[in-house]
Amino acid sequence: MIHLTIDGEPIEVKEGTTILEAAKLLNVHIPTLCHHEDQAVKAVCRICVVEVEGQRLLPAACSTPVTEGMVVKTASPKVIKARKNIMELILARHPQDCLVCSKNGSCELQKVAKDLNMNRPNRYEMQVRDARFDNSSPSIVRDMSKCILCNRCVEACSQKQGVMVMAKENRGFDTVVVPPYGKLLADTSCVNCGQCIQVCPVGALSVHDDTERIYEQIDAGKYMTVQIAPSVRITLAESLGYKPGTVTTGKIVHALRKIGFHKVFDSDFTADLTIMEEGTEFLHRMQNHGTLPLITSCCPAWVKYCETYGYDQLDHLSTAKSPQQMFGAVIKTFFAEKEKIDPKDICSVSVMPCTAKKFECRRKEFHDSGFQDVDISITVVELAKMIRTAGIHFEDLEDQEFDAPFGLGSGAGQIFGSTGGVMEAALRTVYEVLTGETLEKLEFMQVRGLEGIREASLTIKGQEIRVAIVHGLKNVEGILEQIKAGTSPYHFIEVMACEGGCIGGGGNAPKTMAKVRERQRAIYEEDQKLPIRKSHENIYVQKLYEEYLGEPLSEKSHKLLHTTYHSRRDLLR
Amino acid sequence: MEEKRVLLRNRGKIDPENAREYIAAGGYEGLKRALNMNGEEIIKELEHAGLRGRGGAGFPTYRKLQFAYGAPGDVKYIVCNADEGEPGTNKDRILLSSDPCSIFEGMAIAGKAVNAHVGFIYLRAEYSYLVPILEAALKTSREANMLGENIQGSGFDFDIKLRSGAGAYVCGEETALFESIEGKRGEPRFRPPFPGIKGLFGKPTVLNNVETLANISVIFQNGWEWFRTLGTENSPGTKLFTVCGNVKRRGVFEFPMGINLKDLIYEVCGGMEEGHELLAVQTGGASGAIINASQIDMTLDIDQVSNSGGRLGCGTILVMDDRNCIIDIVRNNLDFFRGESCGKCTPCREGGTRLYQLITKISQGKGSVKDIDTIQDLAETMRLTALCGLGHSTAVPVLSSIQNFYSCYLRHIDKDYCPVCSEEGE
Numbered sequence: 001m002i003h004l005t006i007d008g009e010p011i012e013v014k015e016g017t018t019i020l021e022a023a024k025l026l027n028v029h030i031p032t033l034c035h036h037e038d039q040a041v042k043a044v045c046r047i048c049v050v051e052v053e054g055q056r057l058l059p060a061a062c063s064t065p066v067t068e069g070m071v072v073k074t075a076s077p078k079v080i081k082a083r084k085n086i087m088e089l090i091l092a093r094h095p096q097d098c099l100v101c102s103k104n105g106s107c108e109l110q111k112v113a114k115d116l117n118m119n120r121p122n123r124y125e126m127q128v129r130d131a132r133f134d135n136s137s138p139s140i141v142r143d144m145s146k147c148i149l150c151n152r153c154v155e156a157c158s159q160k161q162g163v164m165v166m167a168k169e170n171r172g173f174d175t176v177v178v179p180p181y182g183k184l185l186a187d188t189s190c191v192n193c194g195q196c197i198q199v200c201p202v203g204a205l206s207v208h209d210d211t212e213r214i215y216e217q218i219d220a221g222k223y224m225t226v227q228i229a230p231s232v233r234i235t236l237a238e239s240l241g242y243k244p245g246t247v248t249t250g251k252i253v254h255a256l257r258k259i260g261f262h263k264v265f266d267s268d269f270t271a272d273l274t275i276m277e278e279g280t281e282f283l284h285r286m287q288n289h290g291t292l293p294l295i296t297s298c299c300p301a302w303v304k305y306c307e308t309y310g311y312d313q314l315d316h317l318s319t320a321k322s323p324q325q326m327f328g329a330v331i332k333t334f335f336a337e338k339e340k341i342d343p344k345d346i347c348s349v350s351v352m353p354c355t356a357k358k359f360e361c362r363r364k365e366f367h368d369s370g371f372q373d374v375d376i377s378i379t380v381v382e383l384a385k386m387i388r389t390a391g392i393h394f395e396d397l398e399d400q401e402f403d404a405p406f407g408l409g410s411g412a413g414q415i416f417g418s419t420g421g422v423m424e425a426a427l428r429t430v431y432e433v434l435t436g437e438t439l440e441k442l443e444f445m446q447v448r449g450l451e452g453i454r455e456a457s458l459t460i461k462g463q464e465i466r467v468a469i470v471h472g473l474k475n476v477e478g479i480l481e482q483i484k485a486g487t488s489p490y491h492f493i494e495v496m497a498c499e500g501g502c503i504g505g506g507g508n509a510p511k512t513m514a515k516v517r518e519r520q521r522a523i524y525e526e527d528q529k530l531p532i533r534k535s536h537e538n539i540y541v542q543k544l545y546e547e548y549l550g551e552p553l554s555e556k557s558h559k560l561l562h563t564t565y566h567s568r569r570d571l572l573r
Numbered sequence: 574m575e576e577k578r579v580l581l582r583n584r585g586k587i588d589p590e591n592a593r594e595y596i597a598a599g600g601y602e603g604l605k606r607a608l609n610m611n612g613e614e615i616i617k618e619l620e621h622a623g624l625r626g627r628g629g630a631g632f633p634t635y636r637k638l639q640f641a642y643g644a645p646g647d648v649k650y651i652v653c654n655a656d657e658g659e660p661g662t663n664k665d666r667i668l669l670s671s672d673p674c675s676i677f678e679g680m681a682i683a684g685k686a687v688n689a690h691v692g693f694i695y696l697r698a699e700y701s702y703l704v705p706i707l708e709a710a711l712k713t714s715r716e717a718n719m720l721g722e723n724i725q726g727s728g729f730d731f732d733i734k735l736r737s738g739a740g741a742y743v744c745g746e747e748t749a750l751f752e753s754i755e756g757k758r759g760e761p762r763f764r765p766p767f768p769g770i771k772g773l774f775g776k777p778t779v780l781n782n783v784e785t786l787a788n789i790s791v792i793f794q795n796g797w798e799w800f801r802t803l804g805t806e807n808s809p810g811t812k813l814f815t816v817c818g819n820v821k822r823r824g825v826f827e828f829p830m831g832i833n834l835k836d837l838i839y840e841v842c843g844g845m846e847e848g849h850e851l852l853a854v855q856t857g858g859a860s861g862a863i864i865n866a867s868q869i870d871m872t873l874d875i876d877q878v879s880n881s882g883g884r885l886g887c888g889t890i891l892v893m894d895d896r897n898c899i900i901d902i903v904r905n906n907l908d909f910f911r912g913e914s915c916g917k918c919t920p921c922r923e924g925g926t927r928l929y930q931l932i933t934k935i936s937q938g939k940g941s942v943k944d945i946d947t948i949q950d951l952a953e954t955m956r957l958t959a960l961c962g963l964g965h966s967t968a969v970p971v972l973s974s975i976q977n978f979y980s981c982y983l984r985h986i987d988k989d990y991c992p993v994c995s996e997e998g999e
Contacts, residue, residue: 043763044918046958057965058957063763078957085954089923123947124927149916168758168916171741173926175916 004070019050019061019072030074031083031112033090034150035062036199038513040159042151046086047112050074058082080116087116092124094202095145101203102141106510108201109148131176136186138362139194139208139355139506144176147204153177153196160499162474163305165190177204189308189571191473193301193497194355194379194506207355207507211382211389214349217375218260222347225335226261227327228252230268230409231353231417231502232380234522239384239509240394245518247526250399255387256351257400266402267350268409270323270330271416271425273544274298275535277320277561278422279429280552282492286463291315293468293483293490296422298322300360301497303565305473310480311567319562323416324350324357325366327406328373329560334548335406336369343371350377353417353505356497365563379507405540411442411526411533418523419471419501420447420454423494427458427467428534434460442533448524450500450517453479455490471496471504574828574840579803579811580787581827584671590709592717595674601719603793607682608727612642615686619789622797623809628654628745628782629857629886629962631808631875634789637779640769641687644777649689651680652754652773652780656697656738656745659858660909662889664813665783667825669696669703672787673710677720677733679786682793683779684731692733693773695750698740707735742913746961747772747780749915760917761961782887784813804830808874812885816842818892819849830874838869838892849894853978857886859906860966862973863899882973898993899978900985903970904932910967921964924955928971935985936994945982949975 001012006023013022018041023030033045043063050061053071058079061072073079091113098104131144149168154177158164165179165188179188197205218224233249242248256264282294297303297317306317321329327350332343350357354377360366361374378386387394401407412428415421424444431439446456447467452475455468468490470476476495482488498504500516503523511519532538549556578584587594595601607615619635626632641649653676657665668676680692696703711733715721722730738744738753748762751773772778781789788810792800804810808830814837815825821843828837834854838844845851851866856873862883864871871881878885893902911925931948934940952968959965975982985991 041763043960046919046960049958060763060958060960065765082954082958085951086919086958089919089927089951092927093923125930149919149922170916172911172914172916172922175922 002066002068004066004068004072006072007074013066015065017066019059019064019066020048022066023061023072023074028074030061031115032062033108033112033148033201034152036152039152039155039199045148045150047083049079049082051076051079084116084118087113087118088122088124090148091118092122092126093129094148095128101146102206102209103203107203129176130174131178134184135208136184137190137192137208138186138358139192140185140190140197141206141208142185142204143206144178144204146202147177148202149175149177150201151177152199152201153205156195156199160472160474161191161193161195161497162477163189163191166196187571189568191301191304191308191497192356192359193473195498197355197506198508198510207379207381208358209382210358210376210378211386213376214378214386217347223341223345224261224347224349225263225265225331226256226349226351227265227267227270227324227406228256228351229324229353229417229502230271230414230421231505231508231519231523232351232383234417234503234519234526235353235508236380236384237394238515239381240387243518244515245522247522248394250401251394251397253402254397254400255392255394258392259386259390261349263403265327265406266409267323267327268413268416269406269538269540270326271413272410272535272538272541273326273561274320274323275412275422275425275429276541276545276552277557278318279426279433279535281318281320282426283430283433284553286491293488293493294318295493295495297565298416298422299356299496300354301356302473302476302495304356304359304568305476305497306480307565307568308571311569313480313483314565314567316483317565319564321366321561321563322360323413324352324360324374324377325563326561328361328366329368330406330544332369332371332373333560334544343369347375348373350374351380351383352377353380353502353508355379355506357507368560381507381509384509405543408532408538408540410535410538411528411530412535413538414530415523415527417502418520419496420449420469420494421501421523423447423467423469423492425535426492429536430465431460432534432536434463439534450513450520465492466490467492467494469494471501472499473497574836576827577803577811577829578827579791580668580675580784580813581671583675584667587672589671589673590706590713592674592710592713592719595672596717596719599794600674600790601678601717603790604678604681604685604719605725606793607685608725608729610685612686612688615682616642618797619792622792622800623807624785624788624792624800625808625875626782627784627788627812627887629659629884631879631885634781634785637769637781638683638686640767641689641777641779644770646777648776649687650773650776650778651684651687651689651692652750652778653680653692653694653783653786654745654747654750654780655694655700655783656750657700657783657887658697658742658745659860659887659889661817661891662815662858662887664815664825664888666700666703667813668783668787669700670706673707674714674719675787675790676783677711677714679781679789680733681720681724681731682789683781683786685729687777687779689779690730690732692731693754694733694735695744695754696735696737698737701737704735741915742909743915743961743963746963749961750780751778758915760915761963763960805872805874807876812873812888814873814888814890816890816892819845819894819896820892821846832873834871834873834890835869837873837890842892845894849896851892852895852897853893853899853902855891855893855902855970856889857884858889859909860884860962860969861886861889863902863970863977864973865977868977884969896993898991899974899981900932900936900991901993903974904929904936906970907932907967910963914963918960918964920955920959921961921967924951924959924964925967927951928967932971935982936991938985938988940986942986945975945986
């Protein structure tokens with residue numbers, strides 16, 4: 001143990017603790033900008049400098065380990081002066097349009113500047129960072145004039161996702177974070193996961209805002225339908241200031257009706273439908289020596305990643321569409337016929353925890369209803385903004401129920417929102433279909449958790465099924481290599497691009513893994529509360545097959561609920 | 574005054590490409606001696622010799638070896654910092670081109686001390702024309718079994734690889750140099766961990782300047798007692814000085830540590846040209862302090878220069894006569910630093926350019942006393958908070974020039990005509 005004094009208070013901490021961490025234990029909060037609790041220490045913004053007795057210079061608290069007998073001052077006049085001088089340099093490069101910035105109120109720079117009481121005029125000429133505004137991507141807007149070069153997005157994109165479309169270019173004053181070769185983001189191998197937005201402390205990276213388009217459609221008198229993803233009820237409240245893991249399903253339904261949606265549906269329903277199709281596909285491949293391992297394809301960021309980096313392994317992807325796209329196809333066909341609405345008059349909206357869903361709904365494959373199946377996909381943070389814009393006092397909203405018939409989802413559909421959830425949902429159904437027996441214990445604890453790669457082996461009716469669950473695309477590299485080499489030991493693999501799965505998706509309020517743990521706890525609790533917890537027992541799913549689709553993998557299912565993929569290898573050239 | 578040629582003993586006398594000639598002149602004897610010593614003994618010898626780094630910081634060389642020696646791990650590296658980028662400095666180039674084997678010898682001895690088997694020479698990109706000389710010297714050294722496997726039958730293996738960057742000054746900073754060798758963008762890392770524990774490719778690494786390594790060879794060839802007879806108590810040995818600027822005789826000179834700066838300028842280099850007076854001297858390269866003519870009676874050893882507020886650094890002496898303007902010199906300095914900032918940390922990335930803008934404003938006669946205050950305030954913040962030495966040292970010439978040439982700043986603010994700045998102005 002190391003003994004030191006911080007601002008006059010003695011403390012004992014473990015060796016290897018940084019000054020920043022030690023100070024936190026004493027409830028001393030040293031300001032930071034580049035630091036992120038789930039990322040590597042960067043020590044580049046230098047806002048966290050502190051004074052250490054006996055040292056000439058002011059070391060950065062985030063990167064300096066404590067030493068025995070150290071005497072630290074975290075807010076001496078010398079320290080405060082240095083911090084204000086550094087902040088002044090940053091602000092002299094940063095646009096001062098906070099009021100109309102997408103991060104207004106949630107910007108870390110804004111907060112630190114406010115805390116530092118930046119009350120004197122800036123001594124330097126205002127020179128906003130010279131960078132091209134890039135809204136080419138349907139998911140991510142880059143305004144690098146706001147970038148403070150903290151390097152968080154670079155780490156998220158390269159270390160966590162292995163995509164590497166963000167890197168520093170130029171040097172010194174001219175340094176910028178950009179995609180390679182001056183490309184626009186849409187022309188790169190960016191998978192639209194939005195993990196860069198999650199870590200961006202300022203408004204340099206933000207979600208492509210599609211809220212205006214929804215108002216336009218309402219105004220145009222369209223028949224507005226909306227589906228909300230399994231994780232939205234878990235994460236939306238957080239965007240409105242609630243604690244992580246606060247579940248507000250009924251309030252969200254109510255708020256969506258207030259905003260102007262005619263029908264509010266639950267993507268849990270099509271999550272169940274996905275399990276019916278994907279589970280059947282898996283059984284079919286198992287029993288007919290089809291291509292294995294089968295890999296889930298409900299995550300559009302992962303699908304684009306596979307199309308780009310695993311372009312020669314696409315036959316491993318399940319042909320089942322994602323729940324969002326199944327919903328889109330069903331609403332403009334079955335639902336439209338049933339309700340006698342011309343599908344061209346329907347505006348089908350989805351609320352997703354995901355920025356890549358914006359890309360997915362625009363894919364040319366997804367026009368099986370004869371129209372774009374899902375018209376507009378918005379993220380959780382956009383819905384939170386719409387709720388505020390509408391003046392809805394969320395706290396006081398009474399719970400309301402989803403609309404029938406697509407308002408019913410099982411617990412299996414619900415847990416789609418977490419890493420491991422799709423696998424568990426599939427196993428619940430596969431087990432019962434294969435054995436004809438009822439599962440005694442529905443929880444497959446082996447597939448739960450937050451480790452980057454988890455594996456499990458189950459024996460169902462004498463047959464061993466080996467599965468793997470992967471989240472964070474960097475972790476999928478090895479898995480793809482195994483498949484390429486023909487040495488993959490697995491039969492079935494679930495891949496989610498974002499760490500934590502959809503509850504860690506790029507369209508939520510900024511996450512930390514500590515928050516993701518809370519969200520994950522909440523999602524499994526929701527599963528437990530639901531009366532139906534297996535996809536094949538969802539009565540409305542059964543009804544849909546009876547009335548319309550026939551059976552899983554039927555001709556109609558194939559047309560509406562399955563798709564194909566194509567190589568995007570060219571993006572790497 | 575006569576030069577004392579220790580490191581430059583072979584300059585012009587042997588074929589630098591031929592290790593046999595180096596050996597005939599007594600070369601690699603130090604390595605042979607070290608091969609019979611264990612790591613602790615080698616480090617002890619260097620401790621007794623009192624050798625301090627010649628790259629700029631003057632850190633005791635034996636301590637660097639000690640860190641890597643004590644660090645756990647089977648793979649360790651020796652790195653020679655030949656990224657000589659300090660403006661006006663040529664001393665490493667002279668060593669590399671005239672006696673490269675003395676550097677290899679020092680690396681091999683350091684390798685023996687810490688049990689490293691691979692050495693890297695990180696050669697300044699602009700020195701790529703030296704590659705054929707170095708490759709030839711490496712080849713002939715291997716042929717003489719002074720490098721390679723089982724050196725002189727001792728069972729110790731050591732070989733050296735050449736690497737080069739793309740010309741960034743910051744890559745002379747040890748951790749940025751590692752990043753560059755690793756194939757990444759040349760940006761410094763924060764410390765700790767120090768290179769002795771976690772350096773190149775994450776392994777314990779000993780990094781030394783070219784001149785330091787050449788000193789290791791002569792210490793082991795002649796013994797530490799001999800080495801101690803040269804130089805001063807706290808800075809034993811000789812030093813290569815690069816004198817540039819407005820003196821009659823410019824070049825690289827070798828003298829024992831402790832030579833007087835005034836003697837170096839007037840006795841060795843012949844003083845100013847006729848009709849001109851000394852204005853200022855900058856010691857230690859672009860990152861050194863700028864002193865005025867009344868301050869040059871100064872002993873040149875590592876501690877005494879730093880006691881007087883500057884730094885000996887790599888031993889570069891830039892002499893300026895009355896044809897120069899301090900503001901112009903500082904502006905030139907800052908132009909260099911803002912261009913060489915890697916952009917990683919805020920104070921250096923933003924501050925370097927801001928200092929340049931402010932000094933430019935002053936040089937154009939548009940400045941105010943407030944601007945001088947801002948310069949001082951910002952330079953001090955950079956010195957205190959920047960991530961690496963580049964950001965810290967940007968402040969040194971600025972702050973020292975304000976201290977030692979305040980009247981010059983005031984003249985520009987009072988818009989007195991400055992022939993130097995006005996030529997470049999606007």
